[in-house]
Amino acid sequence: xxxxxxKAKQVDRAPMSFIEKMYLPAIIKxxxxxxxxxxxxxxxxxxxxxxxxxxPVFRGMQILNxxxxxxxxxxxxxxxxxxxxxxAITMEAAERQAGEENLYREEKYAAKYEINxxxxxxxxxxxxxxxxxAIYLSETFTPADYQRxxxxxxxxxxxxxxxxxxxxxxxKALGNRANKITVN
Amino acid sequence: MSIIQIIFLLLSVMAVGSALMMITSKxxxxxxxxxxxxxxAISGHYILLNAQFLAIVNIIVYAGAIMVLFLFVxxxxxxxxxxxxxxxxxxxxxxxxxxxxxxxxxISAVSKIDVxxxxxxxxxxxxxxxxxxxxxxxxxVLPFEISSVLFLSAMIGAVVIGKKEEIDIKK
Amino acid sequence: MLLAIDFALLLEKLILVVVxxxxxxxxxxxxxxxxxxxxxxxxxxxxxNRAGPFGLLQPLADGMKLFFKEEIIPNFSSKFLFVxxxxxxxxTACMTSAVIPWGDKIDFFxxxxxxxxxxxxxxxxxxxxxxxxxxxGIMIGSWASNNKFSLMxxxxxxxxxxxxxxxxxxSLIALLMITGTLSLKEMVVxxxxxxxxxxxxxxxxxxxxxxxxxxxxRTPFDLPEAENELIGGYHxxxxxxxxxxxxxxxxxxxxVSSVVMATLFFGGxxxxxxxxxxxxxxxxxxxxxxxxxxxxxxxxFLFMWVRWTIPRFRYDQLMHxxxxxxxxxxxxxxxxxxxxxxxxxx
Numbered sequence: 001x002x003x004x005x006x007k008a009k010q011v012d013r014a015p016m017s018f019i020e021k022m023y024l025p026a027i028i029k030x031x032x033x034x035x036x037x038x039x040x041x042x043x044x045x046x047x048x049x050x051x052x053x054x055x056p057v058f059r060g061m062q063i064l065n066x067x068x069x070x071x072x073x074x075x076x077x078x079x080x081x082x083x084x085x086x087x088a089i090t091m092e093a094a095e096r097q098a099g100e101e102n103l104y105r106e107e108k109y110a111a112k113y114e115i116n117x118x119x120x121x122x123x124x125x126x127x128x129x130x131x132x133x134a135i136y137l138s139e140t141f142t143p144a145d146y147q148r149x150x151x152x153x154x155x156x157x158x159x160x161x162x163x164x165x166x167x168x169x170x171x172k173a174l175g176n177r178a179n180k181i182t183v184n
Numbered sequence: 185m186s187i188i189q190i191i192f193l194l195l196s197v198m199a200v201g202s203a204l205m206m207i208t209s210k211x212x213x214x215x216x217x218x219x220x221x222x223x224x225a226i227s228g229h230y231i232l233l234n235a236q237f238l239a240i241v242n243i244i245v246y247a248g249a250i251m252v253l254f255l256f257v258x259x260x261x262x263x264x265x266x267x268x269x270x271x272x273x274x275x276x277x278x279x280x281x282x283x284x285x286x287x288x289x290x291i292s293a294v295s296k297i298d299v300x301x302x303x304x305x306x307x308x309x310x311x312x313x314x315x316x317x318x319x320x321x322x323x324x325v326l327p328f329e330i331s332s333v334l335f336l337s338a339m340i341g342a343v344v345i346g347k348k349e350e351i352d353i354k355k
Numbered sequence: 356m357l358l359a360i361d362f363a364l365l366l367e368k369l370i371l372v373v374v375x376x377x378x379x380x381x382x383x384x385x386x387x388x389x390x391x392x393x394x395x396x397x398x399x400x401x402x403x404n405r406a407g408p409f410g411l412l413q414p415l416a417d418g419m420k421l422f423f424k425e426e427i428i429p430n431f432s433s434k435f436l437f438v439x440x441x442x443x444x445x446x447t448a449c450m451t452s453a454v455i456p457w458g459d460k461i462d463f464f465x466x467x468x469x470x471x472x473x474x475x476x477x478x479x480x481x482x483x484x485x486x487x488x489x490x491x492g493i494m495i496g497s498w499a500s501n502n503k504f505s506l507m508x509x510x511x512x513x514x515x516x517x518x519x520x521x522x523x524x525x526s527l528i529a530l531l532m533i534t535g536t537l538s539l540k541e542m543v544v545x546x547x548x549x550x551x552x553x554x555x556x557x558x559x560x561x562x563x564x565x566x567x568x569x570x571x572x573r574t575p576f577d578l579p580e581a582e583n584e585l586i587g588g589y590h591x592x593x594x595x596x597x598x599x600x601x602x603x604x605x606x607x608x609x610x611v612s613s614v615v616m617a618t619l620f621f622g623g624x625x626x627x628x629x630x631x632x633x634x635x636x637x638x639x640x641x642x643x644x645x646x647x648x649x650x651x652x653x654x655x656f657l658f659m660w661v662r663w664t665i666p667r668f669r670y671d672q673l674m675h676x677x678x679x680x681x682x683x684x685x686x687x688x689x690x691x692x693x694x695x696x697x698x699x700x701x
Contacts, residue, residue: 217436217495220491236476236477237477237480240477240480240483240484243488244483244487247484247487247488248484248487248490248520249517249520252487252490252513252516253513253517255491255498256494259497260510312476313476313537
């Protein structure tokens with residue numbers, strides 16, 4: 001059969017010569033190979049101290065966004081829940097009462113907003129579907145946990161920190177990904 | 185009592201006691217282990233006699249090699265107290281007579297010992313390696329060489345047996 | 356009569372024993388750490404670096420873990436022998452260091468202290484005897500486990516150690532012909548004034564090295580504990596610190612055989628190309644210990660380097676190497692050495 005590449009090597013079944021039988025040259029060769037690896041660069045990254053840079057299209061844990069004044073963007077329209085192929089998102093809508101204008105940007109808001117992180121496939125369709133720029137996928141992982149129920153993230157877990165009360169944490173949570181989104 | 189006499193007594197009790205344990209224990213593995221303790225006690229006696237070379241060779245050869253082989257065989261055949269067959273009357277009789285004969289010899293030898301000098305300690309330097317070598321190669325050359333020829337033939341025999349097996353495998 | 360002992364000497368030796376045993380335990384502890392680190396470096400990894408600075412507390416963490424693990428003694432095993440196995444392995448591993456000269460004499464408040472526990476006139480034979488007893492720990496433990504895999508491991512260990520002891524002994528005889536003494540101290544003194552024995556006995560050293568690997572059950576001769584065939588070999592049934600003792604005794608054995616090889620063939624505490632007698636005796640002794648430890652560390656690194664390079668032998672290959680290659684080579688070496696000595700010393 002014609003070989004597709006010229007990488008195939010014929011197996012040499014000739015009896016070993018005297019020098020080969022001594023094993024020593026082969027052992028020395030092997031030892032020099034392992035010794036040379038002392039000077040090679042180690043590909044391992046010391047994880048918690050150093051992290052690998054994320055690619056710009058990386059999709060991590062969801063975050064519920066606020067506007068510049070710290071009001072929640074979400075209007076509980078349900079488009080993200082409809083768009084979600086894994087049916088991970090559930091929500092309950094509520095009407096904004098008088099005096100809550102500094103909490104919610106529009107008259108309707110999500111009283112309850114839950115994402116089941118065990119179902120979520122991090123496809124980013126919720127982000128695509130959202131007309132209010134309220135949800136987007138950040139650059140953090142979903143941390144591990146001991147119980148299944150801990151993976152149903154409530155609104156408190158998902159909301160971004162307040163931009164005026166805690167601007168540093170807000171900036172960190174916003175990450176580089178929000179830059180391409182025009183905040184209206 | 186001097187400290188050496190105390191050590192001598194301890195070693196003697198250890199040797200005789202573990203020898204008895206070796207004979208009486210049902211499990212062959214335990215017997216082998218007790219025999220190793222006997223060898224250690226005897227090596228201790230050699231050291232008291234100022235024969236360190238004999239002591240260490242006793243440990244290397246008997247405790248370190250031969251008893252390992254014994255243990256090896258006993259473990260390999262998985263001999264246990266339960267698998268020990270009950271010997272028939274004739275074998276028991278032969279055992280008793282031969283053991284009794286050996287005991288008679290020992291008793292006759294012991295009875296000739298001068299009671300005044302029971303324990304001999306630091307008996308010259310005939311057990312030291314230099315003196316021993318001189319003795320072996322000057323005074324006792326012939327028996328030494330004969331025994332070495334015996335060992336050589338045993339070695340050749342082992343090689344022959346080893347070779348034979350290899351031919352069988354190749355077939 | 357009982358009071359006729361030199362108590363100062365007794366105390367001095369006792370302190371020396373304690374220091375040597377604890378030093379070898381400590382070194383063995385950090386050898387486990389070094390093993391993991393060397394393995395990592397040879398495989399382009401980083402190795403343990405979480406416990407303490409540079410992971411230096413890792414051996415402590417490992418030891419603590421082993422201490423707190425549940426202790427399991429199999430139901431159908433002989434309990435006394437089961438406990439005695441690891442104890443014997445540890446004991447024989449620690450006993451060997453008694454005759455090794457760690458350094459020259461040291462002056463300590465007007466008292467000359469020999470840095471050697473016992474300079475017995477059968478020195479190397481003592482080492483040999485204790486090493487040959489080391490197999491009992493493994494055999495007894497493996498038999499007492501009442502497990503077929505353990506038994507297989509124990510039997511393998513026994514036949515392997517006996518086979519390689521022969522070649523080791525014969526290669527030693529050639530060395531003893533040259534030195535003319537069994538005392539390790541005298542061997543070191545001879546090497547200080549002449550050549551290192553490795554120059555005079557290269558073949559003997561090579562045979563001794565291979566046999567030392569086999570006696571320590573190190574790769575490529577770690578068949579008694581071959582994980583992929585025998586699960587864990589002789590320590591399959593062991594857990595907790597009893598397992599720790601087995602693992603630990605292997606590292607102590609490695610350390611001790613490195614010291615023995617450095618003493619026999621590489622001049623012991625001799626500093627190469629340097630005359631120690633110019634220095635004050637104390638400084639010379641301390642530098643000597645440093646020199647010995649440097650050689651030992653080099654040997655330990657060699658042990659590890661080989662472990663992470665050479666794959667394990669098959670059992671028939673092991674026996675073939677031992678009986679068909681090493682023993683004839685050692686015999687030839689012995690004859691050649693004897694011939695050369697006769698020719699030149701006429």
